[in-house]
Structures are given as structure tokens and as C-alpha cells.
Amino acid sequence: MKEDNGSANEALGEALNEALNEALNEALFEPKIVGFLCNWCSYAGADKAGGAQKSYPPNVNVVKVMCSGRVDPQFVLKAYDGGADGVLILACHPGDCHYKEGNYRALARHRMLLRMLEQHGIEAARCRFDYVSAGEGDRFVKILTEMVDTVRALGPLKALV
Ligand code: FES
Numbered sequence: 001m002k003e004d005n006g007s008a009n010e011a012l013g014e015a016l017n018e019a020l021n022e023a024l025n026e027a028l029f030e031p032k033i034v035g036f037l038c039n040w041c042s043y044a045g046a047d048k049a050g051g052a053q054k055s056y057p058p059n060v061n062v063v064k065v066m067c068s069g070r071v072d073p074q075f076v077l078k079a080y081d082g083g084a085d086g087v088l089i090l091a092c093h094p095g096d097c098h099y100k101e102g103n104y105r106a107l108a109r110h111r112m113l114l115r116m117l118e119q120h121g122i123e124a125a126r127c128r129f130d131y132v133s134a135g136e137g138d139r140f141v142k143i144l145t146e147m148v149d150t151v152r153a154l155g156p157l158k159a160l161v
Contacts, residue, residue, distance in 0.1 A: 026156075029156055030059060031152050032083055032086075033060045033061070033087065033088055033144075033147055033151060034060070034061050034063060034082075034087050035061065035062050035087075036065050037063070037064055037065065037090045038068045038091050038097075038103075040134070041090075041131075042133075042140065044134035045134055045140040048137035055141075056144050057145060057148040060088065067091075067092075067099045067102035068090070068097075068102055069097070069101070069105040071106055073112065073113045076113055076127060077120075080126075080157060085151050086127070086128070086151035087127045088143070089127075090140070091103040091131050092131065110127070122157065126154065126157065128143070130143050
């Protein structure tokens with residue numbers, strides 16, 4: 001009987017520890033975001049924000065691409081697989097792509113990507129596509145901050161299925 005109580009207490013202790021660790025991890029959670037930024041507009045927008053000493057969350061690892069149309073869906077899946085909790089794809093505004101239609105292709109791919117992510121159990125809000133021009137440092141900061149807040153509220157990404 002005593003042994004039964006002992007192992008029940010031990011199991012209860014382990015369950016409590018696990019619950020406490022989970023709560024603590026959630027409270028301390030800082031989202032990891034991978035941001036694919038088009039060289040000509042969005043990356044320059046990020047530079048503008050930096051040059052103007054705007055502050056924004058340090059949660060984004062930037063990957064500079066020549067055009068948002070270069071972002072293969074496999075890159076995005078790889079980012080999640082590598083530990084990202086969210087992915088941001090930032091492009092030139094419609095009509096401003098230096099390769100004419102790259103951003104339109106990127107937008108179409110993003111729609112397809114969201115369906116793929118759904119199949120992997122990844123919420124659409126973890127993958128955002130948006131536009132930032134070279135002069136929009138404030139817009140860059142706003143989008144980045146919103147993305148970090150959104151992903152923080154969603155919590156850490158569970159492993160890909
Ligand atoms: S060059 Fe910027 S999206 Fe194509």
C-alpha cells in the first residue's frame with residue numbers, strides 16, 4: 001500500500017514538473033521568424049528602418065533574395081523544419097518588381113503554400129506574405145512587430161508531421 005502511494009506521488013510529482021516546465025516555456029517563449037526579403041525593396045526598407053534607428057523585435061533572421069519570386073516553397077518548409085516558428089515573405093509592391101512578375105508569382109505560390117502548410121498542421125498566420133518598398137521603414141517595423149506578436153500568441157511550432 002505504502003509503495004502504491006509512493007509511486008502515485010512520484011507520478012504526480014513528474015506530471016506537476018512537466019506542467020510547470022511547459023507553462024514556463026510558454027511564458028518565456030520568443031518566436032523565431034525567418035524573413036525572406038527581396039533585395040530591391042523590402043531589404044532596402046529594412047535598411048531604412050535600421051538607418052533611422054527604429055527599434056523592432058530581434059526575432060527575425062533575414063534571408064536576402066534577389067526577388068520574392070525566388071522563394072521556393074521548399075525554402076519555407078525547410079525554415080520550419082530548421083526550427084522557425086513563423087516565416088515572413090516580403091516583396092516589392094505590385095507593379096514594382098524588378099523582374100516584372102516575380103512578386104505576382106510569389107503571391108500565387110504563397111496561396112499554394114498555405115494549403116500545403118495546412119496539411120502539415122501549420123496555421124496560416126505563421127506564414128505571412130506582404131509588401132514593403134525601399135522607403136517604407138515604418139511599414140517594415142509594423143509588419144515585423146505584428147508577425148512576432150501573432151506568432152508569440154500562437155506559441156511554439158510543434159514538429160512538422
Ligand atoms: S524584385 Fe522585389 S519582388 Fe521581385
